[in-house]
Amino acid sequence: MSIEMGMTRRLALAAGLGAMTAAAPAFAQGEIKLGAVLSVTGPASFLGDPEKRTLEMEVEALNAKGGLLGRKIRLIVYDDAGDANAARTFATRLLEEDKVTAMIGGSTTGTTLAMVPAFEDAQVPFISLAGAIQIVQPVRKWVFKTPHTDTMACEKIFEDMKKRGTTKIGMISGTDGFGKSMRDQCVGVAGKYGIEVLHEESYGPRDTDMTPQLTNIKNKAGVQAVINPGFGQGPAIVTRNYRQLGITVPLYQSHGVASKQFIDLAGPAAEGARLPAAALLVASKLPDSDPQKKVVTQYTEDYTKKTGQPVSTFGGHAYDGFHIWKEAVERAKTDNAARVRDEIEKTKGYVGTGGVVNMSPTDHMGLDLSAFRMLEIRNGDWTLVN
C-alpha cells in the first residue's frame, strides 16, 4: 500500500465514523495488521479506555524495537461505544477493508458475541477481552479470550469457604448486569463445593441503604458467611451496613470491587472483608517467588508511567491478548491467520497479568483458579491470605 493511500484512508476514517486509527502511518509493504474493536467511549469506557491505551503502548514499544518478524505492526482501533451493532459493523470493516490478520478486542460480552460470527466466517483469530464464559463455551474454532470468568471468582470464594468449614451461606447481590450474572454463576457452582445458599437478597444499582435486606440475612439462622456479588458503590454500602448491624460472620466481596476505591468508600467497615482478585492489583504484595511477579510489576510500571493512571485488570486483559498473539506469530513465523490460530491454541505456560495461560483445543481461555488470589482487607490495605 502506498503512503498516499494510507493518508486518504486515515482522513476518510477520521471524517467518516469518528473512528480512530492508531497514530502509526502506513509503513512500507509487509506490515502486520492487527485489528481492535473496543468500547473506548460510552458506558463501558472503563473497560475500553485502558484496553486501547495498553494496546497502543505495547504496539509502539514493539515497533520501536523493530516490530514483529522484522515487520512493523499497524494497529487499527475502532470505538463501538459499547454498542453491539456498531461493533459488528466495525468487525466487517476490519475484515473486508482493512484486511486484518488478527483481532484483539470486544470489551464487553455483548459486543464480542455480536462480532463472533464475522470472524468465524472470515476465519480470522479473535481474542476477546470480555468476561462471560459463553464466549469460549462451546469452543469456537477462531475465538479465544483472556479474562477470567465470574464462575472462577465464585469457585475461588467457595474454595476458601470449604477450607474454613463454611457450608451454609447468605447472598446479597446487585441487580445490575455484573451482580446478576455473578449471582447466577455462584448459585450454579455452589453445589459442587457442598455449599448451600440459605437466604438471598438483592438491591438496585442506585440503592443507598441495604439494612433491611441485611437484617433479614442476619436473622436467618445458620448463615455462616455472606457473599455480595456486585459492582460500583453498592458493595461499599453493603459493607458499611453490614458492620452497622453488627453481623459477625465473614463477608465475601467479589472481584468486581477489587480496587483501592472500595476500601476508601467502605472505610473502616471494610476491615476483614475477603475477596478474590487478580494478581495485577496486588503486584507489590506478591512474593518474589511468584511467577507473575515480574510481568505484573513491569506492566504496572509501564502503564502508570505512560498514562499517569492506575492500572486496571481490563488493560491487563489487553496486554495478555496482545502478547499471546505476538508469541503465536513468532512461533508461526508468519501472520497467516490459520497458522497463527493454531499457535494461539498451543499457548502453554504463558505468564500474563491475568494468570498462567495453558490453552488447548477444548479450552480457549486456559486459566485456572490460580489466576485469582484471595485477599483480606486489613488496616485499610489488601493482604494476601492462603
Added chain:
Amino acid sequence: MPELLQFAFSGLTVGAVYALVALGFTLIYNASDVVNFAQGEFVMLGGMITVFLHLAGLPLPIAAVAAILITVLVGLALYAFAIDLARGSGAVQIIIITIGASIFLRGVAQVVFDKRFHALPAWFGSDPIRIGGAAILPQSLVVLAGAALIVALIFLMIDRTILGRAILATATNRLAARLVGIPVRRIVALSFALSAAIGAVAGLLVTPITLTSYDVGTLMALKGFAAAMLGGMGSAPGAIVGGVLLGLAESFGAGLISSKYKDAIAFLIILFTLFVRPQGLFGKRVTERV
C-alpha cells in the same frame, strides 16, 4: 421485633432526605407553579462540593458552609438565566427547562468533579448506637435532627416574618401580591435560593451514609417528587409526611415483601396517589372552572 425497629430506623433516615427534597419542590412550586426537576442536583452539589473542598484541604464545617453558599448561587443562576428569561411561557415549558438544567448540571459536575463515588467522614464517628436490638448510626440521628431543624426554621420563617408572609402571598395569588407591592420576581428568586440551600444541606448531611457521585440527583428528584405528590403538591406539611411515609414504605417493603421491588414502590405510590387521591394527602382539591 428488633427487625421491625431496624426497618423503621432505616426508613426514617432515608425518608428524612426525601422529605427535604420534597420540601424544596414545594417551595418553588408554591412560588412559581414550576416543578423544578433540578432539585435532585442541588442535593448532589451539596454533597460533591463538600467532598471536593474537603479534599482540597478545607476543614469540614467550612467546606459544608461553602457548599451551601455555592449551591445557593447555582439555584439563583438557574432562576436568573433560565427560569426568569422564560417567564410568560407555560408551566410545561418551564418544567422542561428545569429538566434540561438538571442534565446540564449533571454534565458539568461530571467534568468539574469526576465520575467516581465519594464518601464524607461521619460527624460523630461510625460506631452504631444499639436500641432494642436494632442499630442506628449517629449520622442518621444527625440527618433526622438536621431535617427537623430545617423544617422548623422554614415554618417559623413563613409564619412569623414579613418575608414569609410575602412568600405565602405570592403562593396564594401572584397578581394580588404584586398589586400590594410585593416584589414577586425577587420572592420567586428567593424560593429558588431557599430550595437550593435545603437540597445542599440534605446532600451534605446524608453523604456520609449513602455516598455521593455526580449522578445521584436523578433518583433523589424522582423520590422527592413521589413524596411531594403523596403529600399533596404545594403543601409543606404534606411534603414532610410524604417523604417519611415513602422512606418507611420502601424500607418495610424491602424487608418484609421483597428487596427486588424497592424502587418500584415509589412509582406505585405515584400511580396510586394519582388514581385514588390526585390532590395528595394534604392537598386541597382544585376545581378548574372552564
